[in-house]
Amino acid sequence: MEDIFNPVITAEQANAVRESAGTPAYVYSEAVLCARASEVLAFPAPFGFKARFAMKACPNAAILRLFHGMGIGFDASSAFEARRLIMAGIPAGEISLSSQELPADLEALVREGVRYDACSLRQLEAYGKLFPGSEVSLRVNPGLGSGHSQRTNVGGPSSSFGIWHERLPEVLELCARYKLRITVMHTHIGSGADPDVWARVAKMNLETVRKLPDVHTLNMGGGFKIARVRGEKQTDLQKTGAVVAESLREFAKETGREIALEIEPGTYLAAQAGAVVSTIQDLAFTGEGGYNFLKLDTGMTELLRPSLYGAQHNIRVYPAHDTGRTLPYLVVGHCCESGDILTPAAGDPEGLAPRELPEAAIGDICVIEGAGAYCAAMPAKNYNSFPEAPELLLRRDGTLVTIRRRQTLAQMVGNEIPL
Numbered sequence: 001m002e003d004i005f006n007p008v009i010t011a012e013q014a015n016a017v018r019e020s021a022g023t024p025a026y027v028y029s030e031a032v033l034c035a036r037a038s039e040v041l042a043f044p045a046p047f048g049f050k051a052r053f054a055m056k057a058c059p060n061a062a063i064l065r066l067f068h069g070m071g072i073g074f075d076a077s078s079a080f081e082a083r084r085l086i087m088a089g090i091p092a093g094e095i096s097l098s099s100q101e102l103p104a105d106l107e108a109l110v111r112e113g114v115r116y117d118a119c120s121l122r123q124l125e126a127y128g129k130l131f132p133g134s135e136v137s138l139r140v141n142p143g144l145g146s147g148h149s150q151r152t153n154v155g156g157p158s159s160s161f162g163i164w165h166e167r168l169p170e171v172l173e174l175c176a177r178y179k180l181r182i183t184v185m186h187t188h189i190g191s192g193a194d195p196d197v198w199a200r201v202a203k204m205n206l207e208t209v210r211k212l213p214d215v216h217t218l219n220m221g222g223g224f225k226i227a228r229v230r231g232e233k234q235t236d237l238q239k240t241g242a243v244v245a246e247s248l249r250e251f252a253k254e255t256g257r258e259i260a261l262e263i264e265p266g267t268y269l270a271a272q273a274g275a276v277v278s279t280i281q282d283l284a285f286t287g288e289g290g291y292n293f294l295k296l297d298t299g300m301t302e303l304l305r306p307s308l309y310g311a312q313h314n315i316r317v318y319p320a321h322d323t324g325r326t327l328p329y330l331v332v333g334h335c336c337e338s339g340d341i342l343t344p345a346a347g348d349p350e351g352l353a354p355r356e357l358p359e360a361a362i363g364d365i366c367v368i369e370g371a372g373a374y375c376a377a378m379p380a381k382n383y384n385s386f387p388e389a390p391e392l393l394l395r396r397d398g399t400l401v402t403i404r405r406r407q408t409l410a411q412m413v414g415n416e417i418p419l
């Protein structure tokens with residue numbers, strides 16, 4: 001694997017982004033997207049395998065089509081996402097839909113070929129009424145989770161995602177009533193970077209599979225942790241896959257059932273491929289005992305994760321005139337909102353953690369890395385009426401293509417109805 005801490009784009013490329021699209025702008029490296037996709041596709045699985053991209057991480061059509069071209073399927077988190085995939089030209093048969101909301105057009109989507117993953121008893125019953133006698137996928141909350149904070153926990157008692165594992169009797173009752181066969185069992189608990197945790201989760205899941213005789217596929221979800229700054233752990237997919245594969249083999253030996261595997265990473269596939277290119281707008285110094293601030297023309301309008309979770313993103317400053325010195329900077333966004341900060345304490349959006357960066361001047365370029373997942377997809381969009389930033393793709397041949405234009409002010413207010 002290349003050093004994940006190599007700059008995702010060079011200073012020259014960042015400059016080219018600024019010249020062609022202005023700042024702030026998202027840029028994605030095709031080379032890194034393809035490298036991550038290849039690693040995911042090489043995940044070991046003894047009895048069949050399908051990788052799906054959790055599109056909520058980065059839903060731009062160009063990215064979706066790039067992954068589709070590599071043989072990756074998709075996980076949609078709402079009916080709108082499923083429709084967006086279809087609009088992007090993705091065949092419905094490549095889509096698995098696991099949503100918090102019961103989709104309003106569930107019937108049409110399933111008829112078109114989308115696989116539905118029932119995530120609650122209510123959803124299972126609604127599906128049973130629409131499609132009695134058919135097959136369905138079931139999302140189970142196995143009672144264990146390991147998100148990076150309480151807010152990102154997607155399994156265990158503090159998570160509402162999926163059907164609580166102790167409610168299997170009610171599931172079976174609904175299946176009997178509507179003659180449903182559960183053929184796919186799905187969990188997504190954000191298992192992180194530790195192969196041992198994945199092994200435990202695989203074993204727990206297979207215990208549930210044991211009670212569901214029609215299941216031929218186990219979907220283990222996403223949550224493969226990646227490092228955005230030094231010191232954070234990066235999942236080794238081969239090691240993780242090996243322990244999961246071992247559990248599947250043991251299960252087959254014991255039960256004679258050869259269970260196919262699916263995984264659906266979002267972060268792993270996209271996060272390290274993306275960056276936000278910004279321009280330093282201003283500097284502020286709050287005196288002895290205070291801070292040096294770098295004020296950017298980006299912030300929570302492009303990168304909400306730091307304000308939301310205290311997420312850490314690598315930041316590179318490219319000074320036009322290198323003084324050779326560094327300073328501890330608090331890097332802040334452009335919103336009139338005190339929480340718009342890009343260097344919070346790790347895991348604590350309230351905390352301030354100055355970062356040692358090259359001494360910078362107004363007009364210098366600042367690149368925020370690790371911004372390929374849950375950034376363009378999850379912004380504080382249009383706060384302070386800042387337009388949605390453009391997205392560019394850095395092709396493998398070094399050319400830059402725009403894959404989303406900057407929003408205009410007219411588009412921003414386009415749906416308003418003045419009195």
Ligand SMILES: *Cc1c(COP(=O)(O)O)cnc(C)c1O
Binds near residue numbers: 054056057190223267
């Ligand atoms: C968000 C999500 C994923 C992807 O999670 P990552 O942490 O980005 O890998 C996978 N599956 C489901 C059901 C999800 O909701």
